[in-house]
Amino acid sequence: MKEIQAIIQPFKLSAVTDALQVIPGVGGITAMDVRGFGHQRGENGLEKPAHGSVNYTPKVMLVLAVPDAVVAPVLAAIERHAHTGNPGDGKVLVLPVEDALRVRTGERGEGAL
Numbered sequence: 001m002k003e004i005q006a007i008i009q010p011f012k013l014s015a016v017t018d019a020l021q022v023i024p025g026v027g028g029i030t031a032m033d034v035r036g037f038g039h040q041r042g043e044n045g046l047e048k049p050a051h052g053s054v055n056y057t058p059k060v061m062l063v064l065a066v067p068d069a070v071v072a073p074v075l076a077a078i079e080r081h082a083h084t085g086n087p088g089d090g091k092v093l094v095l096p097v098e099d100a101l102r103v104r105t106g107e108r109g110e111g112a113l
């Protein structure tokens with residue numbers, strides 16, 4: 001199992017969600033409004049920020065726990081539907097997941113996803 005943390009541009013949320021929710025093995029998605037910066041330190045990439053300053057820009061973070069085999073189609077869908085080609089398009093992290101629990105049924109591991 002892996003946890004995928006995808007930080008994307010908010011206006012891409014619905015397109016990315018539409019693409020992810022039809023992938024077999026995607027049992028659910030958590031979405032959070034977050035703020036962040038990357039290499040451009042919150043600027044548009046055309047101008048350097050003033051020395052020492054950083055702008056946190058609104059982003060959306062999607063969190064999905066999926067079986068290992070589902071990581072590749074999820075990343076492909078995010079790459080395809082969150083991409084504009086401009087700085088700030090986003091970042092995706094893939095983390096190992098040790099266990100999961102489906103509260104209603106008591107299922108554990110992949111069966112809980």
Ligand SMILES: Nc1ncnc2c1ncn2[C@@H]1O[C@H](COP(=O)(O)OP(=O)(O)OP(=O)(O)O)[C@@H](O)[C@H]1O
Pocket residue numbers: 007008035036037038039040057059086087088089090091
């Ligand atoms: N190394 C990182 N660790 C944690 N969060 C990050 C990291 N890099 C980016 N983020 C988050 O992802 C968001 C989008 O990052 P962004 O797309 O600007 O990355 P980038 O590496 O600067 O790429 P680009 O050059 O295409 O802009 C940031 O606003 C921040 O919330």
Ligand SMILES: [Mg+2]
Pocket residue numbers: 037038039040041087088089
């Ligand atoms: Mg950036």
